[in-house]
Amino acid sequence: MAQSFDSLTAAQIAAGVAAGDFTATEVAQASLAVIEAREDGVQAFLQVAPELALEAAARVDADRAAGKPLPPLAGVPLAIKDNMNLVGTRTTCASRMLENYQSVYTATCVQRMLDAGCLPMGKANMDEFAFGSSTESSAFHRTNNPWDTERVPGGSSGGSAAAVAAGEVALSLGSDTGGSIRQPASLCGVVGFKPTYGAVSRYGVVAFGSSLDQVGPFGRTVEDVALAMNALTGAGHDPYDCTSQDCAVDFTEHLNDSIEGKRVGIIPAFMEAEGLTPEVRSAVERAAQELQNQGAELVEVDLPHLDAAIAAYYVIGPAEAFSNLARFDGIRYGYQEEGCANLSDQSSLSRAHGFGAEAKRRQMLGAYLLSSGVYDKYYYAAQKARTLITQDYDAAYAKVDTILMPASPRTAFKFGEISDPTQMYLSDLYTISLNICGNGGISVPLGLGEDTQLPVSAQLVGPAFKDRQLLTFARALERGFADAATGAPALSVAPDFAGKGGEL
Amino acid sequence: MALSEKDVRGIAEYAKIALTDDELTQMTSYMNDAVQMLEPVLQYDLPDVEPTFHPIGSLSNVMGDDLREPERDLPLGVALENAGSARDRYFRVPSILGEGESE
Numbered sequence: 001m002a003q004s005f006d007s008l009t010a011a012q013i014a015a016g017v018a019a020g021d022f023t024a025t026e027v028a029q030a031s032l033a034v035i036e037a038r039e040d041g042v043q044a045f046l047q048v049a050p051e052l053a054l055e056a057a058a059r060v061d062a063d064r065a066a067g068k069p070l071p072p073l074a075g076v077p078l079a080i081k082d083n084m085n086l087v088g089t090r091t092t093c094a095s096r097m098l099e100n101y102q103s104v105y106t107a108t109c110v111q112r113m114l115d116a117g118c119l120p121m122g123k124a125n126m127d128e129f130a131f132g133s134s135t136e137s138s139a140f141h142r143t144n145n146p147w148d149t150e151r152v153p154g155g156s157s158g159g160s161a162a163a164v165a166a167g168e169v170a171l172s173l174g175s176d177t178g179g180s181i182r183q184p185a186s187l188c189g190v191v192g193f194k195p196t197y198g199a200v201s202r203y204g205v206v207a208f209g210s211s212l213d214q215v216g217p218f219g220r221t222v223e224d225v226a227l228a229m230n231a232l233t234g235a236g237h238d239p240y241d242c243t244s245q246d247c248a249v250d251f252t253e254h255l256n257d258s259i260e261g262k263r264v265g266i267i268p269a270f271m272e273a274e275g276l277t278p279e280v281r282s283a284v285e286r287a288a289q290e291l292q293n294q295g296a297e298l299v300e301v302d303l304p305h306l307d308a309a310i311a312a313y314y315v316i317g318p319a320e321a322f323s324n325l326a327r328f329d330g331i332r333y334g335y336q337e338e339g340c341a342n343l344s345d346q347s348s349l350s351r352a353h354g355f356g357a358e359a360k361r362r363q364m365l366g367a368y369l370l371s372s373g374v375y376d377k378y379y380y381a382a383q384k385a386r387t388l389i390t391q392d393y394d395a396a397y398a399k400v401d402t403i404l405m406p407a408s409p410r411t412a413f414k415f416g417e418i419s420d421p422t423q424m425y426l427s428d429l430y431t432i433s434l435n436i437c438g439n440g441g442i443s444v445p446l447g448l449g450e451d452t453q454l455p456v457s458a459q460l461v462g463p464a465f466k467d468r469q470l471l472t473f474a475r476a477l478e479r480g481f482a483d484a485a486t487g488a489p490a491l492s493v494a495p496d497f498a499g500k501g502g503e504l
Numbered sequence: 505m506a507l508s509e510k511d512v513r514g515i516a517e518y519a520k521i522a523l524t525d526d527e528l529t530q531m532t533s534y535m536n537d538a539v540q541m542l543e544p545v546l547q548y549d550l551p552d553v554e555p556t557f558h559p560i561g562s563l564s565n566v567m568g569d570d571l572r573e574p575e576r577d578l579p580l581g582v583a584l585e586n587a588g589s590a591r592d593r594y595f596r597v598p599s600i601l602g603e604g605e606s607e
Contacts, residue, residue, distance in 0.1 A: 100586075101586050102585060102586060104578055104582050104583070104585075104586070105578075197559040197560065198559070198560050211557065211558045211559060242566035243558075243560060245560070305548070307544060308544055308545050308547075308548050310541070310544075311541060311542045311543070311544040311545035312545050312548075314538065314541060314542055315542055315545060322519065326520075329520070330588055331587065331588070331595050331597055332583075332586065332587055332595055333586035333587060334586075334588070335588070336587075336588025336589060338588075340598050341598060341599070341602040341603050342598055342599055342600060342601065342602035342603070343597050343598055343599070343600045343602075344520070344600075345522075345598075346597065346598050347520045348517075348520045348521060348522040349522050350588075351519075351520055351521045351522070352521050352522035352523065355521070360521055360523075360527075360531070361531065361534055361538075363519055363521065364512070364515055364516065364519055364521065364531055364534075364535060365535065365538050365539075367515050367518055367519035368507075368515050368535060368539070369542075371515065371518065377546070377549075378542055378545060378546070380549060380555055381545045381546050381547075381548050381549035382545050382548075383555030383556055383557055384548050384549060384550060384553040384554070384555050384556075385545050385548040386555070386556040387553050387554055387555060387556040388548060388553060390556060390559075420537075421534060421537075421538075422534075422537045422538055422541050425541070436559075437559060438559025438560065464559075
């Protein structure tokens, strides 16, 4: 009874390995076969790590043979965004700057997934240093959206989202500084979760915006994302990241709870925003109706200062990015220009030739914003806007348990379609304010849009450290849009790739 | 007031990113577009609002124990393996005061 491994969720793979239906090594081989068969079409990975995956699988199988208890994600193939260190792989951030950088230690988030039994299949493509919304700024190659390979997967965690959508892996890790998990999840039709800032350790993740960055999982089901959250947070505070918070709970515990009587906020201005396409709007309206059908009460809320979110973000983000990327001077690691007469020239030319266009733009903007005289004008205003946006959300959460909104204003766009960088920034309209206030948000697939026949999603957002409750709402939405006969989520592996290779 | 190419060249020197003349022209155009996009934030520079620098408001400095953690030390070879240029136990850099291309 052969089936492609891509028909199995992470939960089913772990259960199958634990029950002895198949071995972790067979799963690793199936995932590698799928990657072999599909990667030409998707190009989700910058580096595939068969040796690491097979070694991890062999350890799982040896533990099982020895009668040891298996961890909860034993044998589940995982893709890792290439801004996360894993010893035995390069960590390139999809940049020429770090093209040959060998990880010298392993990020806490990656280690915790490995401790939970995941098999590291490789490192996923991304926008260079996570600057982008389409993965087009990767220095190495584009990643194709599995639902239409002429379109972008979103970004910056585009490889992580595409690898899950194409069925190459069951889970992946991404990072979200302005929407970089939720937007590609929306465009690729998978579940993508940005937990509350501080929920997941950032140790070992190459920093972009230190007060904005947060790591989170992608999966094809909410349950898989909940299991990944257990792995990421279960060991509690990470002493290597002082912003890491102790927030370990069982994220699966209340997953199937009823949402009857809960209050779901709707922001009318968001549903009328310029750039929101009719098909996404109609999908989010159906999502609201579905939550209401399940007994939730819809409540209109207002976030009056949200207009400032994009502007505040493009002050805070570039300022922090410039500070963080100043470390790439071509000396201890990273691209080094040869034959320079002095150190200053070496730094300037290494940075000029190591970084791509968008990485240079963001750093130039950040350098300007932090310069004398300019800093006082923009930086404080942005941080005050941050206070007001946070207060807006706090006031809203006094009235509602969650807020429903789009994740992306539109479905996947074509390569090259948005070439103006400041226009690209507007695709973060619905995601960016959460990074500013630090709250959690999740994109849940709702099916295919009526106009483009590409994945559409809704985003649910919640108060800080109420991430488990947020997953309950996400599961309610997933359940509401599931296939009535099979209970399968609205979307599974993209049809052009489903079932190709990787039989178990 | 719009940024001139001279302004942007000054920022590039501060940011240590050598720009070609073509890049400078494009960067100046981008910088002016981007700064324009930031204008809405200026109306929030209100005297009675405190700035929030970090989403976790109660953060304070964390001091580590002043102890060596030998298990976390990078072996010398590992620390040097990613360097563009190394010699013996050291990162190798060009002269700080050497004669460069820039004036």
